[in-house]
Amino acid sequence: MTYRLPSLNTLRAFEAAARHLSFKTAASELGVTAGAVSQQIKKLEASLGVILFRRLPNGLLLTDAGETYLPAITRIFDDLTRATEQIAPDINSRKFVIGVSPSVRSLLPESWPHRGEALNNHVRECIETTDINLLLNNELDCLIRAESGPYRDLTLVVIANTQSGPDLHFVCKPGTAECAQSKAILKDLARHLTAPRDRAADA
CATH class of the missing domain: 1.10.10.10 (Winged helix-like DNA-binding domain superfamily/Winged helix DNA-binding domain)
Structure with a gap:
């Protein structure tokens, strides 16, 4: 047909x-x-x-x-x-190594992403960095930062920040923004950036 x-x-x-x-x-x-x-x-x-x-x-x-x-x-x-x-079950079977810039880290709970169970099945390790080359060289699965690009051929998802502070840039390889790991990370980031919270309680 x-x-x-x-x-x-x-x-x-x-x-x-x-x-x-x-x-x-x-x-x-x-x-x-x-x-x-x-x-x-x-x-x-x-x-x-x-x-x-x-x-x-x-x-x-x-x-x-x-x-x-x-x-x-x-x-x-x-x-x-x-x-x-x-x-291709391996797309969703392995945990991500994610990079988070220091400016983003300051907007999130101290123990994020390992605080609670929301991301335990999706994130293996979190590295503090702004280096886009780590993503290009496959040392990271995604990079979260507040700084702008350029991001070359990578995929960018912008996460709106309704609290004080900048919007976040979730950067990943083409084709991975829709996988279970990325969706879980994006959902959890959005939850922290849109809901008022007591940072002392989050720590």
């Missing part, structure tokens, strides 16, 4: 942009430029003959077609992730 489908890159761009309602934030997640995301969306809309976004001065809105399309595309990517994990 021949499938007449849009390219995977255009669908990834759509899913990220629709989830964030921002080409810029989607670009950071995918490790490309906002212009590249915009071009992928235009290519997808042209191939479908359907407008998926309303471009507004202060952001994006999904059209009715975009609202209908997004849940189905999200399910497809979830299915692809599960299928990949089934045939």
